[in-house]
Amino acid sequence: MAENVAQERDDVVVDRATSSWSDLWKKEDYWAIWLGFLILIIGSIFYFNNEPAGMREKFAEANAIMEAEAARAPFKTVAWYEAQTDKERIKARDGSMAKTISGLLAKPKKWSTNPLDSLMLSKEEADAMNAAAMPAYEAAAAAAAQAKTTALAAQAAAAQAGFKDAALNAKTSAEIEEWLKLRTKASSAKSKTGNKPYNLIPGLIMLLVVFGVVFAVGMQFIDGTGAKFLKGFSFVFSIALIAYVLAGQKTMAYYGIGDAAWAIALGMIISNTVGTPNWAKKALQVEFFIKAGLVLLGAEVLFNKIVAIGIPGIFVAWVVTPVVLITTFIFGQKVLKIESKTLNMVISADMSVCGTSAAIATAAACKAKKEELTLAIGLSLVFTAVMMVVMPIIIKATGMPYILGGAWMGGTIDATGAVAAAGAFLSEKALYVAATIKMIQNVLIGVTAFGVAVYWCTKVECVEGQSVSAMEIWHRFPKFVLGFLTASVVFSMIYSTLGSDVGFTMVDQGVLRGFSSPLRDWFFCLSFAAIGLATNFRELRHYFKGGKPLILYACGQGFNLCLTLVMAYIMFYLVFPDITASI
Amino acid sequence: MTTATKTAGDGLMADQSLGRRLAALALIAALVWGFMFVAGPRLAASVPALGSLAAFVNETGIETGAYYYTSVEIVGHADHNARSTIEYQPHGPRPE
Structure with a gap:
């Protein structure tokens, strides 16, 4: 945009803008x-x-799991979250x-x-960093695996009660949340072992x-x-x-x-x-x-x-x-x-x-x-x-x-x-x-x-x-x-x-x-x-x-x-x- | 945006000798170094709230300085998760 200032009658200064091709x-x-x-x-x-490759098929598969899990329980189950993670990975x-x-x-x-x-x-530095991060990752992965087992057990108990028991449902949701937290921690720890x-x-x-x-x-x-x-x-x-x-x-x-x-x-x-x-x-x-x-x-x-x-x-x-x-x-x-x-x-x-x-x-x-x-x-x-x-x-x-x-x-x-x-x-x-x-x-x-x-x-x-x-x-x-x-x-x-x-x-x-x-x-x-x-x-x-x-x-x-x-x-x-x- | 009346190069120390300007630059570089390697870590270590957040940021690698959502990896996942929550909202049997 080009701008110019035009002097108009009555000494009014008008700021005018112009455009051109x-x-x-x-x-x-x-x-x-x-x-x-x-x-x-x-x-x-x-x-x-x-x-x-295979993106749409993987989405269809994960969505089918999420749909079934959403209809099965009144909260997001372990399988629901895992299907969601599968989608996010693509x-x-x-x-x-x-x-x-x-x-x-x-x-x-x-x-x-x-x-x-x-x-x-x-390469030597990357390998050294990966080796140093490995123990933390192994500990985090083990903790996440244990938390998943606990969450699945709680979920099975809630399912046994037909998801009608509020206390069991709440316990399961809390266990799932704990598992998610530890899973994120394990994922962060894993990323530190993959330096290239x-x-x-x-x-x-x-x-x-x-x-x-x-x-x-x-x-x-x-x-x-x-x-x-x-x-x-x-x-x-x-x-x-x-x-x-x-x-x-x-x-x-x-x-x-x-x-x-x-x-x-x-x-x-x-x-x-x-x-x-x-x-x-x-x-x-x-x-x-x-x-x-x-x-x-x-x-x-x-x-x-x-x-x-x-x-x-x-x-x-x-x-x-x-x-x-x-x-x-x-x-x-x-x-x-x-x-x-x-x-x-x-x-x-x-x-x-x-x-x-x-x-x-x-x-x-x-x-x-x-x-x-x-x-x-x-x-x-x-x-x-x-x-x-x-x-x-x-x-x-x-x-x-x-x-x-x-x-x-x-x-x-x-x-x-x-x-x-x-x-x-x-x-x-x-x-x-x-x-x-x-x-x-x-x-x-x-x-x-x-x-x-x-x-x-x-x-x-x-x-x-x-x-x-x-x-x-x-x-x-x-x-x-x-x-x-x-x-x-x-x-x-x-x-x-x-x-x-x-x-x-x-x-x-x-x-x-x-x-x-x-x-x-x-x-x-x-x-x-x-x-x-x-x-x-x-x-x-x-x-x-x-x-x-x-x-x-x-x-x-x-x-x-x-x-x-x-x-x-x-x-x-x-x-x-x-x-x-x-x- | 428009540029201010002062032009580049009319810096604060424009009328000072080169020696003084270089000394000022060195002093500021030293202060930055001090903050990065001495004061910054010490402050994080001495303020418990900041220390625990710092440890968490170290652990997760979240890009705290990023200003738009596409520069923060975790936001993409949060968005996708929220979207799936709305699309596949749990509606199974509930306690009476």
């Missing part, structure tokens, strides 16, 4: 769309032509070719003392070259600076890579500090100490990286996910969240009188929807400044780290039912990883509820980004009293949002058409997690590194003036905590207790 190859919004679509098409062609990204692709797109691995372990692991040697360096060099060339071609069309971009890109890529390495360090996981935080922090440290080198500045294409990532993110915004846990989930995630978002934004404008509407909106969305990803989408939709995005993400990271530790403590101390606690955490903790950790820390069921609520909330990003883009075009950016025509809205509208929504609608339709089992295997565990999601992660990490490298601490201080952003976040989150808890209690315990009982 050349925008299709000269604007980063369109380049983001073409790049995102190309990646999604390549991923789709590959995965949809490589269906796991993943399109487990094919040999898919594994090769995943290997090429792999991020640096986890490490504890030597950062080089994140990039390379020899790796060398990520060739794949990383390939990514550097491919990303560099693709974005440089885009830059050449946009403003003719492809060569300059290419010169500086290796620097931005290196910062993103180091961010991934640091995020993989063992201690960082305790505090939920991921690659986004490290990329921004590293960039800011460099730019505010030794300074960002001049030759790298042309590669700080924050918007290009972010918009390309957002178009890919669109494919992960699957609207049919919102029904995953039934109506209670929709109420907790899709009713509370918009109410909190709008209320916090109004509070910021009317009470705190935050100068920047974009800062207010980014923090409100970041806090109420789902943290970093919502902040990115909203910031791009309302054209917020990079410092505002940095501030919103920083606040989210701090609150997430605290809430991930404190909320499970509160839930345990107050004796709150874990399903309620899971819904509460899923609706309020910003980052999905932190939600999963806090939920799993309580129980398997709390994890299922927390993670599912968070996932449903993640999907709200699509609606939020679209709504914010429309609101900004029609209300915020226009001069008071000036009417805005449909064409003017079109000219001003951030076009990448259309790519984002198109990807979302197309992939939602594909997922629905395939059904939940095949959709899970081919879309969720295929095209998305096996191809587009790792690339999206890289694009966002590059954008965060670029944001950090272009951010001045003095600017950031200006935005934090009076601590208003912190007050806004804290007040909004307080309201979010109260409303989510009330709604979760009403939905899961008063209106839909049957769904809660069957979780």
